[in-house]
Amino acid sequence: MKYSILVMLFIGLLSCKEAKKTEQPVMDVEASTEVEQMDFGKYPQGLVKIFEAHGGLENWKNKKSLAYDIPKPEKTETHTINLYSRMDKVVTPDFSMGFDGEQVWLMDTTNSYQGDPVFYHNLMFYFYAMPFVLADDGIVYGTAEDVLFEGKTYPGISISYNPGVGISYKDEYYIHYDPETFQMAWLGYTVSYRSGEKSDTVKWIRYNDWMKVSDVVLPKSMSWYTYEGRTMKESQNTVSFENVVLSxxxxxxxxxxxxxxxxxxxxxxxx
Structure with a gap:
């Protein structure tokens, strides 16, 4: 990943004009350029089981590109990503943006996009490609405090980055999984992009709506929740994914x- 993740998402995901009001993590660590032999010893055992529950890391590593649509009230966004180079492109009826491998570009002849393309061009990819993007280089793994939701306990793994990895290496992530199925259930994240400083505020996304695409289990939708610390309150915003293609x-x-x-x-x- 050449950039890192993210922003306050609820408003920004509904409208690109509102994106500048949000704070999104821009997760981006350097991706490998070829399929390497899997070294599972470098991952926590729980994360290996999460990979397996989502179709297997080897299966994911055999894929070279990903595309999907995100329907929104005023338009549909089409996202396309090359999984190894991490080149990407987002196309809508009003504007388009992308990353050519070196720089981010924006085409907006009607001045309809008021967000930050450097934030947004690969933002949804890193949310969508969970948990597999957590196998990228430059990651430090740890143990996270459990999440309790509706009487069920979800164990967790913490993710941080080595200094200099991506443009927001001070961001932190927490992946929580179902202890019975090992499918991913929650993602917590902090945002350091705008301030450049670590944050103690953890935002939460629920993953509980899955579909199989080319033998890989990917989200059909994901929901941002209101929260108090690690106590989840209620669904705040849901983003759906359609016409998903892994190639x-x-x-x-x-x-x-x-x-x-x-x-x-x-x-x-x-x-």
């Missing part, structure tokens, strides 16, 4: 190139 063939690099009418953009970079 063993990568898109050509030209697919992600900046269009002639687009401009390269820059976001805030941590020092």
């Amino acid at each position: 063993e063939t990568a898109k050509p690099e030209s697919f992600f190139e900046k269009p002639a009418q687009a401009n390269f953009v820059e976001g805030k970079v941590q020092e």
Whole structure:
């Protein structure tokens, strides 16, 4: 991943005009360029079982590209990602943006997008590709305090990043799983992108709606919850995913190139 994750999501996910009001983690660690032999010893045992419950890390590593639609009230966004280079593109009827492998670009001839493309271009990919993106390089694993929801306890794994990994390496993540099925159940995350400082505020996403795509178990939808600490309150916003395609063939690099009418953009970079 070349960038990291994220932002306050509820408002920003409903409307790109509201995206500038949100704080989203932009998770991005360098991805490997080829399928390597799996070394499962570097992952916590619980995370290995989570990978297995979602179709297996080897199966995921054999895929080269991912595409999906996110329906929104005013438009549908189509996201396409090459899984190894992490080049990506987001297309809507009003604007498009992408990452060509080196820079983020935005094409918005009607000035309809008021968010930060550096935040958003790969934002939903890293949420959607959980738990597999947690196998990327530069990650430090630990044990997280359990989450209790509706009388059920969900064990957790903490994720942090080595200094200099991505543009928000001070972000922290907490993946919690069903102790019976080992499917991912919750993702907690903090945001450091705008301040450059670690945050004690953990936001929460529930994962409980799954579908199988090319033998990999991926979210059909995910929901952001209101919370008090690690106590989840109620669903605040749900994002759905449609027309999901996982392919063993990568898109050509030209697919992600900046269009002639687009401009390269820059976001805030941590020092």
